Amino acid sequence: MSLAHWLTEHDGIAHSQQALRAGFTRYAIRAAVDTGVIGRVRRDWIALPDAPAELRAAAELGGRVACLSAAKRLGLWHxxxxxxxxxAGHGSGHTAVGPGQRVHWSIGPVAVTRHALVEPVENALVHIADCQPFVNALAVWDSALNTKLVTPHHLARLPLRTRAARAVRDAMSSLSDSGIETIPVARLAALGITVKQQVVLAGHRVDGLIGQRLVLQIDGYTHHSSAAQRGADIAHDRALTLLGYTVLRVDYRQVLFDWPSVEADILRALAQRLHEAR
Structure with a gap:
């Protein structure tokens, strides 16, 4: 196996010590660098020209991909x-931080191997809780639960050092299909409004139920990929209305960029007691 092929199997970048342990010689490494097949990152890292930029940046800083950047690599909603x-890693204090880069100096609860370039999911979640607004962080934690990268039992046993991380852990749930469902639930909870999730009504689950009769349906960014799905949603809304429910349906854009209007409508519905059974 060539060094380039070996690097391809290791995300395009590795520490030279890893290559030596894999059986490649220092001469082979120098030859590959001299011919331009691979390049060096700092002194001890070797990489293919198309190695992921976030891994190169981590190696340059002597650290690891963390926080939201790790969440992106893991496919978590964020x-x-x-x-x-x-x-931060060994030697990172001697490297200048470039524009658009953010370094996290806290140490996560899970030990990291010496040459790892990406933080474990648990450490990334802690960074996110300490770095991002509470609701945004909660959406990522819920996504990690929903995708089964972590479990509530596992996270409950971790010694979390910061108040922010403990607060997010206390509020996390696996009921949201995506962060766009977590965000409204968390925002309404801050107002003292409880939203029950994934309740079955008229044969289908609804995203949220406030009280006994106010239904909150949230369309994600990729929702309604087909006319059939859109038709099924409208039919379900109609069935709920005939059963005496009030349905408020909002989309991704409204949740993220027009939330005050959505919140105001929900409060008006509550003022009219549309959430109460009659």
Whole structure:
């Protein structure tokens, strides 16, 4: 196996010590660098030209991909903040932090191997809780539960050092299909409004039920990919209305960019006692 092929199997970048342990010689490494097949990152990391930018950045800083950047690699639902997040590692204090980069100096609850370039999911979740607004962080934690990358029991046993991380852990739930469902539930909870999730009404689950009669349906960014799905949703809304429920349906854009209007409508519905059984 060539060094380039070996690097391809290791996300395109590795520490030179890892290559040596895999059986490649220092001469082979130098030859590959001299011919341009691979390049060096700092002194001890070797990488293919198309190695992921976030892994290169972590190696440059002597750290690991962390926080939202790790969440992105793991496929977790998150709201991007336009920054490359890295955790501090050995020697990172001597490297300048570039524009658009954010370094996390806290140590996560899970030990990391010496040459790892990505934080474990548990450490990334702690970084997110300490770095992001509470509701945004909760959406990522819920996504991690929903995708079964972690379990409530496992997270409950971790010694979390910060108040922010403990607060998110106390509020997390696996009931949201995506963060766009977590966000309204958390925002309404802050107002003292309880939203029951995944309640079965008229043969189908609803995203949220307030009281006995106010239904909150939330359409995600990729929702209604077909006319058939859209038709099924409208039919279900109609069935709920005939059963005496009030249905408020909102979409991704409204949750993220027009929440005050949505919140105001929910409060008006509560003022009219539309959430109460009659």
């Amino acid at each position: 709201l991007a903040d336009g920054q490359q997040h890295c955790s």
